[in-house]
Amino acid sequence: MKSLTGMLPYGRLILLLIALGLIWQVSSSMLGVPDYYLPGLDSIFSMLHRHPSPFIAGFVRTASEMLLGLGAGTAFGLCCGVALHRFVMLRQMLLPLLVVSQTVPVIAFGALVVMWFGNSLWAKAVIAFYLTFFTITVNTLAGLAAIDPRRISLLRSFGASPGQILLRLQLPMAGPAIFTGLKLAVALSLSGAVVGEWFGDTTGLGVLLLQSMYNEDTVTLWATILLIALLGSLAFALVGVLERWLLFWQPRS
Amino acid sequence: MPQLSIAPTSPARDSTNVKDSTSGEPILRLAGVSKRFAQVTALDDVNIDIHRGEFITVIGPSGCGKSTLFNIVAGLEAPDQGSVMHKGATVGAKGLLGQVSFMPQQDLLMPWRNVLDNAIVAIELEGTPRGQARQRALTMLPEFGLKGFERHYPHQLSGGMRQRVALMRTFLFERELMLLDEPFGALDSLTRTMMQRWLLEIWRRHRRTVLFITHDIDEAIFLADRVLVMSARPGKVKLEQRIELPRPRGTELVTSADFVHYKRVLLEALEEESMKSFAPH
Structure with a gap:
C-alpha cells in the first residue's frame, strides 16, 4: 500500500537535491567562486554531455568490479557466518584471525593483488571482496546468535534436521542483521573498486579521478565524484528494494 | 472476530x-x-x-x-x-x-509466514507437500476460529488468535x-x-x-x-x-x-x- 505520506520522504529528498544544486550553481556563477575550486553544475553537465564515452565506460567498469566483489563477498561472508556459528572450535580459531586481517589496510594488499591477478577487472573485484566479506560474516554471526533458542527447540521437537532449521528459521530470522551488513558492504565495495583502480588501470571511475587530479581538471574530477555518488546510491537503493521485498514482515520505522 | x-x-x-x-x-x-x-x-x-x-x-x-x-x-x-x-x-x-507434538509457552510463530503457513510448519518439515498441507490446514481453520484469517500475518492477530494458530500447528502434527x-x-x-x-x-x-x-x-x-x-x-x-x-x-x-x-x-x-x-x- 503506497500512500501519499509513504511517498513523502522521496519528495523531500528530491526537493533537497534540487535546492543543493541551486545553491551550488548560484555560488559558482554569481558569487564568483573560481572554477578551480568549484566549477558550476552547468559546466560539469556539459562536459558529461560532450565527452560521455570515458565516463560511461568508467561507470560500467567500476560498477562491474564493485558488483562482482560485493556478490562474492556476500556469498562467502554468509557461508563464513553460518560455519562460524555452527562450529564453535572454528569460531574460536578463525574469528581473531579475521579481525586481524581487517586491521591491515587494503592499500597494503593492493599492490600484491595487482601482481597476483594482473591489471584486470578481477584484481579490483578481489579488493572489493576483501573489504566486503568480513562485514557480512560478522553481521550474519550476530543475527544467528540473536535467535531465541526456544524457536530452534520447537523445530527440533518437530524432528527438523539442522539443514531444515538453517533454511526455514535461522537464515530468515537473521535477515535483518544480514541486510544491515549488506548496506555497509555496498559503500565498502565501492571504495574497494575505486581505490583498486589506483594501482593501475586504464578505465574506471577511480582512473578518471586520478587522471583529472594530475591534469588539475576540476570539472572532470567533479563529474567523476558525482558519478561515484550515483553508483553508490543506486546500489544502496537496490539493496533497499531487495530488503523490503525479502523482509516484508519486518516492522519499519 | x-x-x-x-x-x-x-x-x-x-x-x-x-x-x-x-x-x-x-x-x-x-x-x-x-x-x-x-x-x-x-x-x-x-x-x-x-x-x-x-x-x-x-x-x-x-x-x-x-x-x-x-x-x-x-x-x-x-x-x-x-x-x-x-x-x-x-x-x-x-x-x-x-x-x-510440543507446544511451548510462547506461540513462536514465524513473522514471515501467514496463518496458514505457520500452521503447517511441522507437517511441512515431515515432508508433506506444501499444497497438500495447506489444504489440510484450510479444512481445520473454522474449528480453530481462524476462518477468513488464513492470509493474515502474526502481527495482525490478537494474542488469543496467535495461540490458536500455535495450537493448530500442534494438532496438525498428528502425534498421539x-x-x-x-x-x-x-x-x-x-x-x-x-x-x-x-x-x-x-x-x-x-x-x-x-x-x-x-x-x-x-x-x-x-x-x-x-x-x-x-x-x-x-x-x-x-x-x-x-x-x-x-x-x-x-x-x-x-x-x-x-x-x-x-x-x-x-x-x-x-x-x-x-x-x-x-x-x-
Whole structure:
C-alpha cells in the first residue's frame, strides 16, 4: 500500500537535491567562486554531455568490479557466518584471525593483488571482496546468535534436521542483521573498486579521478565524484528494494 | 472476530476414558527420571504413566522443573538417570524428537509466514507437500476460529488468535501425545476460560493424549482426568489427584461442591510447596 505520506520522504529528498544544486550553481556563477575550486553544475553537465564515452565506460567498469566483489563477498561472508556459528572450535580459531586481517589496510594488499591477478577487472573485484566479506560474516554471526533458542527447540521437537532449521528459521530470522551488513558492504565495495583502480588501470571511475587530479581538471574530477555518488546510491537503493521485498514482515520505522 | 464454535457434545468420552487410563500399556512411561543442572536438581526420581486418551495437567510452584520435564518428554534433553518408554519401547532423547507434538509457552510463530503457513510448519518439515498441507490446514481453520484469517500475518492477530494458530500447528502434527506448556498463560481470564472449553471440545473430537502444564489450579482441575502436583526443588511428583468430574464440562462446574473439594486438596498440597520455595533452607 503506497500512500501519499509513504511517498513523502522521496519528495523531500528530491526537493533537497534540487535546492543543493541551486545553491551550488548560484555560488559558482554569481558569487564568483573560481572554477578551480568549484566549477558550476552547468559546466560539469556539459562536459558529461560532450565527452560521455570515458565516463560511461568508467561507470560500467567500476560498477562491474564493485558488483562482482560485493556478490562474492556476500556469498562467502554468509557461508563464513553460518560455519562460524555452527562450529564453535572454528569460531574460536578463525574469528581473531579475521579481525586481524581487517586491521591491515587494503592499500597494503593492493599492490600484491595487482601482481597476483594482473591489471584486470578481477584484481579490483578481489579488493572489493576483501573489504566486503568480513562485514557480512560478522553481521550474519550476530543475527544467528540473536535467535531465541526456544524457536530452534520447537523445530527440533518437530524432528527438523539442522539443514531444515538453517533454511526455514535461522537464515530468515537473521535477515535483518544480514541486510544491515549488506548496506555497509555496498559503500565498502565501492571504495574497494575505486581505490583498486589506483594501482593501475586504464578505465574506471577511480582512473578518471586520478587522471583529472594530475591534469588539475576540476570539472572532470567533479563529474567523476558525482558519478561515484550515483553508483553508490543506486546500489544502496537496490539493496533497499531487495530488503523490503525479502523482509516484508519486518516492522519499519 | 469469529466465534469459537463450542458444539453440543456427547458424553461418550467419559466411559471410554476411565477405562483407557486404568488398563493397557501406557503411551509414555517415565521411570525414575532425574535431571541436574550444575548445582540444581531439576527433577528427582520422577515416575509418571500416561495412558492413551488421557488429559493430564501438571501444576507446581515456579522452578519446580515442569519445563525440564517437558523438554525430556519432547526429546530436547536427555535425563541423567531413569528411563523413558514410548509406546512400550525404551527410547533415548533422539528417539523422541518428532514423536510428540510440543507446544511451548510462547506461540513462536514465524513473522514471515501467514496463518496458514505457520500452521503447517511441522507437517511441512515431515515432508508433506506444501499444497497438500495447506489444504489440510484450510479444512481445520473454522474449528480453530481462524476462518477468513488464513492470509493474515502474526502481527495482525490478537494474542488469543496467535495461540490458536500455535495450537493448530500442534494438532496438525498428528502425534498421539501432545505436550502443552501453559498455552493460555498469557491470555486474559475471559479469553482463557473460552479457550479451555474450546480445547476440551477439540480434544474430545481428535482423541489425543494431552500433558498440560499450568500455574492455574482452576484450569488444572477443569481440564484434567488427572492432576499431578509437583514439589519445589528437587522436582518430584508430590500428589496425583484423579478428577472424577463428568464430561462435557461447562462453566457451572467451577462452582460445584466437587470442584471446590478438589481445589481445596490441591491448594493445600501446592501451598506447602510454595512455602518451601520461599524459604528453601
